[in-house]
Amino acid sequence: MLKKNSSIKLIKYYNFINYNLIYNNKSINRYKKDNYGLSEDKTKNLESLKKSIINLKNCNLKKTAKNVVFCDGNPKSRIMLIGEAPGANEDEEGLPFVGRAGILLDKMLASISLDRKKVYISNIVNYRPPENRRPTDEEIKRYLPFITKHIEIINPKILVLLGSTAMNALIGKDIVISKMRGKWIEKKFGNCKTFVLITFHPAFLMRQPAQKKLSWIDLKMIRDKKSKLNI
Numbered sequence: 001m002l003k004k005n006s007s008i009k010l011i012k013y014y015n016f017i018n019y020n021l022i023y024n025n026k027s028i029n030r031y032k033k034d035n036y037g038l039s040e041d042k043t044k045n046l047e048s049l050k051k052s053i054i055n056l057k058n059c060n061l062k063k064t065a066k067n068v069v070f071c072d073g074n075p076k077s078r079i080m081l082i083g084e085a086p087g088a089n090e091d092e093e094g095l096p097f098v099g100r101a102g103i104l105l106d107k108m109l110a111s112i113s114l115d116r117k118k119v120y121i122s123n124i125v126n127y128r129p130p131e132n133r134r135p136t137d138e139e140i141k142r143y144l145p146f147i148t149k150h151i152e153i154i155n156p157k158i159l160v161l162l163g164s165t166a167m168n169a170l171i172g173k174d175i176v177i178s179k180m181r182g183k184w185i186e187k188k189f190g191n192c193k194t195f196v197l198i199t200f201h202p203a204f205l206m207r208q209p210a211q212k213k214l215s216w217i218d219l220k221m222i223r224d225k226k227s228k229l230n231i
Helices: 004-016 019-023 040-054 088-093 100-110 137-154 164-170 202-207 209-228
Strands: 079-083 120-123 158-162 184-189 192-199
Touching (some): 079 137, 079 164, 137 164, 137 192, 158 209, 164 192, 202 209
Parallel strands (some): 079 158, 158 192
């Protein structure tokens, strides 16, 4: 039987991820105004990485996208989240997770006392694929060095991979998310050694709401690991 506090937290979580989100098409109007006091080296490294992505040649995604979608959140955070690719709202605003899936992600983070100022967010691919299709293997391969470098620069203690595209790109192509989610993996990305957790993408949870109970388990794992690592 669940303890009283656990029951309250569970109720709070399901309130956060209510079904009304599915019908909300309004994007989050979020612009980066915070000064996180980054070191000069980290600032230069992030600017250089973004410039390299913008200057990338022979990328068809750039021809149809409006904006590069580089990051959102706190670059000094020790918790990094990586999704798949920008959608229409993200392409419009130049920020990741600002559409309906972004609203759900924010509420999921809030359920474990996190928000955009306490985490750092990016995607495997930095430009929107046409019609919001999944990035091709070739596109993922082209952008993989950039996201790997991105992880190394941020140097998170906790890396959360949202969905199978991020998982397959960074962990392995021959694994399935149903068997890998909810498990901690220690992995190195350059000089960054981090704890990796794979969980469902918010967009998937909107299509398969029955899986939200499993994402709640994953969120509690992040909360507990955060506490254990004194983040």
